[in-house]
Amino acid sequence: MMSKQPELRTVNVTRYVTPLREGGSLPAIAEADDGFLYVLKFRGAGQGIKALIAELIGGEIARRLGLKVPEIVFANLDNAFGRTEPDEEIQDLLKASEGLNLALHYLSGAITYDPTVAVIDPLTAARIVWLDCLLTNVDRTARNTNMLMWHKELWLIDHGAALYFHHSWDNWQEQAKRPFVQVKDHVLLAQAEGIDKVDEAFREILTPEQIRAIIAVVPDEWLLTLSHHGTPDEIRDVYAGFLITRIANSGIFVNEAQNARKTLI
Structure with missing residues (x-):
């Protein structure tokens, strides 16, 4: 059986929509430059990079096994992105997450x-x-x-x-x-x-x-x-x-x- 490497797209985050206050990681719904909404997982939150690595490996193994997982993408967060965010906790999270993050396609209505x-x-x-x-x-x-x-x-x-x-x-x-x-x-x-x-x-x-x-x-x-x-x-x-x-x-x-x-x- 041929082993095919997953092909993940990279998007740029353009708009922070709303936080999803679940646990301590503060994921958020965000819009990217492809016009789609994503659940954004931040490198600066919780267990940080290790959580993103587990998310990526676990999600793509599940997909390879035929289970349904929302599309996973890399998400770039610009260093100017959080400057206008009024919530200090979220602003700190955004500043700590500059660079490459991970996001899952938002399943609207799920x-x-x-x-x-x-x-x-x-x-x-x-x-x-x-x-x-x-x-x-x-x-x-x-x-x-x-x-x-x-x-x-x-x-x-x-x-x-x-x-x-x-x-x-x-x-x-x-x-x-x-x-x-x-x-x-x-x-x-x-x-x-x-x-x-x-x-x-x-x-x-x-x-x-x-x-x-x-x-x-x-x-x-x-x-x-x-x-x-x-x-x-x-x-x-x-x-x-x-x-x-x-x-x-x-x-x-x-x-x-x-x-x-x-x-x-």
């Missing part, structure tokens, strides 16, 4: 996925659970599903809390082989049937070459902020090594998910 209202088919649920176990995504719970219903389809958003190994960085080889115990809180776990069959299919798709092609998209500009861990290429090798090792040992997190599911049904 509503937050509510597990008590919308029923997701077991296969889709299993696919999303497997993805989040791979990415160690702790942020897909009933309290905060990070999924939207748009035109009667389920869309995945916000993978910034994934790949949490990169917040400590040490012993990443060991962390790659750990079960994902937080799967017990996954909002779709009870509905997820056939995780083992999903595992077989997804392991064939996510070859080492495919993983490296996705990670190659992460900008040097971001990785240079992590320079204490090596050169950009050396840091990419760690991200790739973590995911490739985790996929090769996916039986560990699949078993954890299956055992956790038994306690719910």
